[in-house]
Amino acid sequence: MADQQHLSLSRRDLMAAGAASAAVASAPSPAGAVPTDAPHLARVAFTVNGQKRSLELDTRTTLLDALREHLKLTGVKKGCDHGQCGACTVIVDGRRINSCLTLAVMHEGDAVTTIEGLGTPDRLHPLQAAFVKHDGYQCGYCTPGQICSAKAVLEEIKAGVPSHVTADLTDDPKLTEAELRERMSGNICRCGAYSNIVEAIAEVAGGLAKGERAKGNRA
Ligand code: FES
């Protein structure tokens, strides 16, 4: 109890202590250590959709913001900005990544492909055409990320890269519905177009493995 009395502070004591610490915080910093909010800029040069681009950026700029805000490639979508939805998926040096989770300055010299680099409205990429044919989208917001992801998925399977559901790690992964669903699971579609997306990807890949067929929407 005596200790408690020793530790207890009156409201007046508490306010006085708060004012003192605020004064310390606002005191000028020592000579030569001038605090500044000025961004630290750096230049990054990379290839985007086959074109060499060079940007001077705040080093905190994500690849997603560099693409959307600086290069105006607005096909790349910002969904969650936290690596949870896949809307921002782009292909960097052949591998799909969430562009919201990486800084632009980390990609010096890299080759970045966005949906704008895959096809155009009058010359659709086969995956874009298949998404249209199979109604693989509704609002379409997730679609650029889904298609970039799907392109890399097909290359992963072709290259024999296993996934969490690959049963036999000594054999090449088969193009099964389970493989496609697992590999595309980082791309969320709030409209629930999943079964049509699987059908579209499978068609571009030449169909599912023998004995497999696209089933109903179980997402
Ligand atoms: S915006 Fe990047 S994962 Fe959602």
Ligand code: FES
């Ligand atoms: S089509 Fe609407 S989020 Fe996928």
